[in-house]
Amino acid sequence: MEETKVLTQRIRPDRSAVWIDDYMDLGGYEALKTTLADYGPAEVGPLIKEAGLRGRGGAGFPTGVKWSFMPRFEDRPDERPAHVYLVVNADEMEPGTFKDRLIMEGDPHQLIEGMIIAAYAIGADTAYVFLRGEYTECRRRLQQAIDEAHAKGFLGENILDSGFSLNLHLHMSAGRYICGEESALLSALEGRRAVPRHKPPFPAASGLFGQPTTVNNVETICNVPHIVKNGADWYKSLGLNKDGGTKLFGASGHVAKPGLAEFPLGVKLGDVLEHFGGIRHGRKLKGLLPGGGSTPFLTPEHLDTPMDYDGVGAAGSRLGTATMVVFDDQTPIVGVLKNLEHFYAQESCGWCTPCRDGLPWVEKMLINLEAGKGQPGDLELLDLHVKLLGPGKTFCAHAPGAMGPLEAGLKYYRDELAALIPDDASNLSRTEAANANPL
Amino acid sequence: MIELSEAEIEGIKHEMSLYEDPGAATIEALKIVQEHRGWVSDEAMAAAAQVVGVTPTQMEAVATFYNLIFRQPVGRHVIMLCDSISCYLTGYEEVRDHLKSTLGIDFGQTTADGRFTLLPICCLGDCDMGPSMRVGEVYHNRLTPERVDEILAEYK
Ligand SMILES: Cc1cc2nc3c(=O)[nH]c(=O)nc-3n(C[C@H](O)[C@H](O)[C@H](O)COP(=O)(O)O)c2cc1C
Ligand code: SF4
Ligand code: FES
Numbered sequence A: 001m002e003e004t005k006v007l008t009q010r011i012r013p014d015r016s017a018v019w020i021d022d023y024m025d026l027g028g029y030e031a032l033k034t035t036l037a038d039y040g041p042a043e044v045g046p047l048i049k050e051a052g053l054r055g056r057g058g059a060g061f062p063t064g065v066k067w068s069f070m071p072r073f074e075d076r077p078d079e080r081p082a083h084v085y086l087v088v089n090a091d092e093m094e095p096g097t098f099k100d101r102l103i104m105e106g107d108p109h110q111l112i113e114g115m116i117i118a119a120y121a122i123g124a125d126t127a128y129v130f131l132r133g134e135y136t137e138c139r140r141r142l143q144q145a146i147d148e149a150h151a152k153g154f155l156g157e158n159i160l161d162s163g164f165s166l167n168l169h170l171h172m173s174a175g176r177y178i179c180g181e182e183s184a185l186l187s188a189l190e191g192r193r194a195v196p197r198h199k200p201p202f203p204a205a206s207g208l209f210g211q212p213t214t215v216n217n218v219e220t221i222c223n224v225p226h227i228v229k230n231g232a233d234w235y236k237s238l239g240l241n242k243d244g245g246t247k248l249f250g251a252s253g254h255v256a257k258p259g260l261a262e263f264p265l266g267v268k269l270g271d272v273l274e275h276f277g278g279i280r281h282g283r284k285l286k287g288l289l290p291g292g293g294s295t296p297f298l299t300p301e302h303l304d305t306p307m308d309y310d311g312v313g314a315a316g317s318r319l320g321t322a323t324m325v326v327f328d329d330q331t332p333i334v335g336v337l338k339n340l341e342h343f344y345a346q347e348s349c350g351w352c353t354p355c356r357d358g359l360p361w362v363e364k365m366l367i368n369l370e371a372g373k374g375q376p377g378d379l380e381l382l383d384l385h386v387k388l389l390g391p392g393k394t395f396c397a398h399a400p401g402a403m404g405p406l407e408a409g410l411k412y413y414r415d416e417l418a419a420l421i422p423d424d425a426s427n428l429s430r431t432e433a434a435n436a437n438p439l
Numbered sequence B: 001m002i003e004l005s006e007a008e009i010e011g012i013k014h015e016m017s018l019y020e021d022p023g024a025a026t027i028e029a030l031k032i033v034q035e036h037r038g039w040v041s042d043e044a045m046a047a048a049a050q051v052v053g054v055t056p057t058q059m060e061a062v063a064t065f066y067n068l069i070f071r072q073p074v075g076r077h078v079i080m081l082c083d084s085i086s087c088y089l090t091g092y093e094e095v096r097d098h099l100k101s102t103l104g105i106d107f108g109q110t111t112a113d114g115r116f117t118l119l120p121i122c123c124l125g126d127c128d129m130g131p132s133m134r135v136g137e138v139y140h141n142r143l144t145p146e147r148v149d150e151i152l153a154e155y156k
Helices: A020-025 A030-038 A041-051 A063-068 A099-106 A108-122 A136-151 A182-189 A218-230 A232-238 A269-275 A309-314 A333-347 A353-370 A378-388 A398-412 A414-418 A429-436 B006-016 B022-037 B042-052 B056-063 B085-089 B092-103 B145-154
Strands: A085-090 A126-131 A167-172 A213-217 A246-253 A259-264 A285-289 A323-328 B077-082 B116-121 B133-135 B138-140
Touching: A020 A108, A020 A136, A030 A108, A030 A218, A041 A063, A041 A108, A041 A218, A041 A232, A063 A108, A063 A213, A085 A108, A085 A182, A085 A218, A099 A108, A099 A136, A099 A218, A099 A246, A108 A126, A108 A136, A108 A167, A108 A213, A108 A218, A126 A136, A126 A182, A136 A167, A167 B022, A182 A213, A213 A218, A218 A232, A246 A269, A246 B085, A259 A269, A323 B085, A333 A353, A333 A398, A333 A414, A333 B085, A353 A378, A353 A398, A378 A398, A378 A414, A398 A414, B006 B022, B006 B042, B022 B042, B022 B056, B042 B056, B077 B092, B085 B092, B092 B116, B092 B145
Parallel strands: A085 A126, A085 A213, A126 A167, A246 A323, B077 B116
Antiparallel strands: A246 A259, A285 A323, B077 B133, B133 B138
């Protein structure tokens, strides 16, 4: 299947960066000029809303709607707080996810142009890129691109004589997956432990340093210039179903040709897999995580699933970051689950007890199962953890994210997991314990 | 108490100027100290806290949370081996065992000659080319035991 290249149209095969002259030769910064010349700040958000752009960071929240939560101060300048912030989430630590790195390294100006337009739209005067600490090559390229944009008058004071000013800074994280959770990210940016915050208040009301703040994913923001340039209808028409636009799809694990590609939202899962060469070594698909480590497995029965937010949702999973992790029919499911739950146990921020204590427990049970030391009742105990660490039971979405693949694993591969438990029906204590639990 | 160098202090002050609340430079201050000294000792941490204007306890709360801040001396080259799912599926365990036995150390340890420190890291964003690791700031991918031997030889 042919790719539809919007966000990746300028990315070079050798992945060298597109610097500002080439970027502008290829139509870059035209959307920024259009925005500043033809749109009032409050007019950009509705365009993005109309285009149907949904957040590409995992949760899929409509971007235009998120922006509309930002307070507007055009009519009441005296009430304007000292700062209004745009923060780009470039933390990218979800296992299996590598999309933001490639677009930032390959086309850094696309992100910067998107950020300037987004900041204008939400009335921000200061923007940060919260960049994963390990992405040092990304840092070098983004910093060079920021300097270039400054030199051309696209950043700083009074951009292109429009009266709009923006400071843009790079912030390097010091590592921890939880920094990607938007409220934890704000804690990290404030120089504290990356512990999530209670919502409400939402960041639009009280975000970074207590000021109005919008947090958006890298890929989300990279869509913005294209929407401004080509219009909402064009953007909507790219998607094959309800969701507008294209999406970066990745494939890693047991596919023949792992990598990144761009397709319209709604492309069939089977077609995406085929693009990446299908399963390597002539083997068969056993399952896949459609969008990173926290998305429940899909199986061969789901190959016709349209890869958009509703389609993957209807198949019992989430589109997530759409960077899928694929495994073949010779892969023991217990190892896959053990690896995923190790990650989540390790990366718990430790703030709330179910997550801090429950995840290591889950990991330990999976290690024992793999080693043939499981006990009757283990699967029921794992079921119980799926409930106790599920949505609404913990302070943030980290633990429920960890339970997504576990729940699907227990559903689709239950027999395989049960077969790992030595046959000792006399030892029912754990089953009894699980059954006796009122939850 | 030790004194930070001119360059360290300047670096930290620059970071402080980028935020509404200078205390936000806490994490960056630790990283600057680490860049200059290789790791962050208690004394260096206290000195950095003073520059930023936070208490040493606040500084320590942060220093112990983030995994790229080293609170112990590390070797000349820090190896971070991805242990997440895509690398796991493409041969992580073999590479890990080979690294451990070749270097004669476990995760969290440094070779006796001070050359390498071995650390696990979660997904490096290099999943399509796994198994993957970083040595210092350089990514190395599509690892096999043989590739690992070649790579280690590059680092003196
Ligand atoms: C534990 C956890 C980790 C997350 N990590 C990331 C991340 O690395 N990058 C990202 O863009 N969003 C991440 N998210 C989602 C963010 O909280 C947030 O929804 C997103 O950045 C919003 O941007 P969007 O609306 O443009 O998608 C994470 C969420 C959770 C719960
Ligand atoms: S669910 Fe986990 S990561 Fe989220 S606040 Fe609780 S302990 Fe922290
Ligand atoms: S899983 Fe190893 S780099 Fe992503």
